C-alpha cells in the first residue's frame with residue numbers, strides 16, 4: 001500500500017545556480033520517495049548539459065573574487081554557516097529521516113558529523129599556511145596554496161548532510177567554488193542547506209546545486225571549466241568517474257564501496273564486543289560504507305569454542321532486540337525497493353549455499369510500501385558464498401568461523417575493497433599483530449566503525465575497489481587535494497643597499513642601520 005502526499009506538500013527540488021532557484025532546462029523531474037512508506041515527498045530536477053553549463057559558468061565567474069579573499073575572511077563566513085547548521089539541526093535531521101529513513105538519532109549525528117568538517121575548515125587560516133626556508137646562501141624558498149577553481153562534488157544517498165560536507169567546507173575555505181550534485185534519492189536536505197549557506201553570507205555563484213542522474217554527472221565531469229571532482233558512491237560508478245577524469249587530466253578522488261571485516265579473538269570482551277558488532281552492522285540499516293559486513297570468529301582450538309559461541313549468542317540476542325521504526329534507537333528502512341530486493345537476493349542465495357540464517361530480517365517485510373528488512377545474521381559454511389564476498393549494503397551480518405589468526409588475515413586481505421577492518425581483543429600485543437598485517441585503509445581496535453576524525457583524512461585503500469584516485473577526502477588530505485602548492489624561490493644577494501644610502505648612513509654614524517640593511521637585503 002503506497003500513500004502519496006497532497007500535491008501542495010510535495011517539495012519541488014530545482015537547481016540552485018548563482019543564488020537563484022532555477023527549474024531544469026528540459027522540464028523533467030523524478031519522484032522522491034519516503035523509504036518508510038514509499039509516499040512521494042518530492043520531485044527532483046533531472047538536469048541536462050545546459051543546466052550543468054549554467055552552473056559551472058556561475059561557479060567560474062564567482063571564482064576570481066572569492067579566491068581573492070583572505071582565507072581568514074572565507075573562514076569567517078564558514079563560521080557563520082557552522083552556527084546556522086547548529087540552530088537548524090533538528091529541521092535538517094527531520095528532512096534526513098523523511099527522505100533517507102534513518103532514525104532521528106542517526107539523522108542528528110549525520111548533521112553533527114558533517115559540521116565537524118566545517119569546524120576543521122574554519123581552522124584553515126592556521127592549518128593552510130605556507131612554509132619558508134633558507135635553501136642556499138641568500139636564497140629562500142617559500143610556498144603558498146592556491147585553490148584549483150571550480151570543484152565538482154557527486155555524492156551518494158546514505159549520508160545526505162555529512163558526505164557533501166566531506167567536500168564543501170574545505171574546498172570553499174581554501175578558495176574554490178563548487179557545484180554539488182546530490183543523490184537524486186535524497187535531494188531535499190542539501191536543497192535546504194544551500195539556503196543556509198546563502199544566509200551565512202556566501203556570495204552568489206560560490207556554491208551551486210545541480211540535481212539529476214547520469215547525464216548531469218557526465219556533463220559535470222566533461223565541462224572544460226571543471227578542474228577537479230570528488231565522488232563518493234558505489235565502486236563501479238567510482239571507477240567510471242575516476243577513469244573519465246583521468247582521461248581529461250582532471251584531479252579526482254573517487255571513493256567506492258566496501259566489505260568490512262570484524263575479527264573477534266577468543267580473548268575479546270564478550271559483552272562490549274557483541275554490542276559494538278551489532279551497532280556496526282545494523283546502525284543506519286547497514287547502509288554505511290564503514291559498516292561491519294563479515295564477523296570472523298577466531299577459534300584457535302584451545303578450548304575457545306564455547307567462548308565464541310557465547311559471543312555469537314549475545315550478538316543474536318542484541319540484534320533481535322532492535323525494533324522497526326525511525327524513532328531514536330529503532331532501525332529504519334533501506335533506501336528503496338531495488339535495494340531491498342538486492343538484500344533479500346543475497347539471503348536467499350546464502351540459503352541455497354547451505355548457510356544457516358540465525359536471524360531472519362525478512363520477517364519485517366510488510367505491505368505498507370516501506371522498504372523494511374530487519375537485522376539478519378547468516379552463519380556461512382562456505383567462504384565462496386556471494387554474501388561473504390560482495391557488498392550487500394543492508395543490515396546483514398555474515399558470520400564465519402576460522403581456525404587461526406592467519407586464516408582471519410587471509411580472508412580479510414583477499415577481499416577486493418580494503419576499506420575498513422577491526423579487531424576485538426583485550427590484549428594489546430594481539431591487536432598490534434593484526435593492525436600490522438590487515439590490508440585495509442581504516443583500522444579499528446575494539447572500534448567497529450573506525451572513522452578517522454579530523455585532522456586525519458578519510459578514504460579507502462588506493463588500488464582497491466574502495467578508492468580510485470590517490471588522495472583522501474577530509475582532514476589534511478583534503479587540503480592537499482583542493483589546492484596547488486605554488487613554490488617561490490627568491491634571491492636577494494647582499495650587499496644590495498644602494499650606495500647613496502650607505503654613504504648617508506656613514507655620514508650620520510648610523511652603522512647599525514647599514515649593517516641591518518645589508519643583512520636583511522631588503523633595500
Ligand code: NAD
Pocket residue numbers: 154155156157158163181182183184212213214217218232233234235237238240255256257258288289391393459460466
Ligand atoms: P551510487 O554509486 O549509485 O550513486 C552515487 C552518485 O552517483 C549519485 O549522485 C548518483 O546520482 C550518481 N550515479 C549513479 N549512477 C550513475 C551512473 N551510471 N553514471 C554517473 N553517475 C551515476 O551510490 P549510492 O547507491 O547512492 O550509495 C551507496 C554506495 O556508496 C555504496 O556502495 C557505499 O559503499 C558507497 N559509499 C562509499 C563511501 C566511502 O567513503 N567509500 C561513503 C558512502 C557511501
